[in-house]
Amino acid sequence: MKVSVGVSNRHIHLTKEHFKILFGEEELHKHHTIHQPNQFAAEETVTIHTSKASISNVRVLGPFRDYTQVEISKTDAYKLGIDPPVRESGDIQNSAAVTVEGPAGTIDLKEGCIIADRHIHITSKQMKLYELEGIEEVHIQVNGEKGGILSHVFLRVSDESYFELHLDTDDANAFQLHNGDIVTILEGKNDL
Numbered sequence: 001m002k003v004s005v006g007v008s009n010r011h012i013h014l015t016k017e018h019f020k021i022l023f024g025e026e027e028l029h030k031h032h033t034i035h036q037p038n039q040f041a042a043e044e045t046v047t048i049h050t051s052k053a054s055i056s057n058v059r060v061l062g063p064f065r066d067y068t069q070v071e072i073s074k075t076d077a078y079k080l081g082i083d084p085p086v087r088e089s090g091d092i093q094n095s096a097a098v099t100v101e102g103p104a105g106t107i108d109l110k111e112g113c114i115i116a117d118r119h120i121h122i123t124s125k126q127m128k129l130y131e132l133e134g135i136e137e138v139h140i141q142v143n144g145e146k147g148g149i150l151s152h153v154f155l156r157v158s159d160e161s162y163f164e165l166h167l168d169t170d171d172a173n174a175f176q177l178h179n180g181d182i183v184t185i186l187e188g189k190n191d192l
Helices: 016-023 074-080 125-129 169-175
Strands: 002-008 012-015 030-033 040-049 056-061 070-071 096-101 107-118 119-122 137-142 148-157 164-168 182-188
Touching: 012 040, 016 040, 016 096, 016 107, 056 074, 074 169, 107 164, 125 148, 148 169, 148 182, 164 169
Parallel strands: 002 164, 012 056, 070 107, 119 148
Antiparallel strands: 002 182, 012 070, 030 040, 040 056, 040 096, 096 107, 119 164, 137 148, 137 182
16 A cells, blocks of 8 residues: 655654743744644744754744654764654653753753654554554555665554654655655565
């Protein structure tokens, strides 16, 4: 079966409390919607710092969350001199520390910086339709000049999902993939 690609650049999810510290405001301002229902890229951006380097223009994604999380690529991590774990979104315990700077204030996160795992957003109806029930991860076949197989692609089941493969910029660049490209989901992880 086929699925479209969504390339996820570095970004940050914020609690409302942290947003108020960083921006001195109450609400995010929508820049544009993204495919996942009820989510959007905000106009606001931050700078993330470590003792080694900084990365500016890190986009805030909305709406607010119950935790603050920075998602970067391994290339970003090398630049910053940190070693964040590869994790599912929301799993920030014992992850990397960074400092987040906004126009109104700064936050020192003791943990919260991760590299997001490869995943597909999918509904329970699609899981049944595509005969993926009981499967937690799949392989992805990429065609083209730099084609190959992406392994350890996790299925994130939610009935509020837009069916899409999410990759960070490192994975996308390695396979020359862009937003909207189509790839093939192979059967379960043991079927190669």
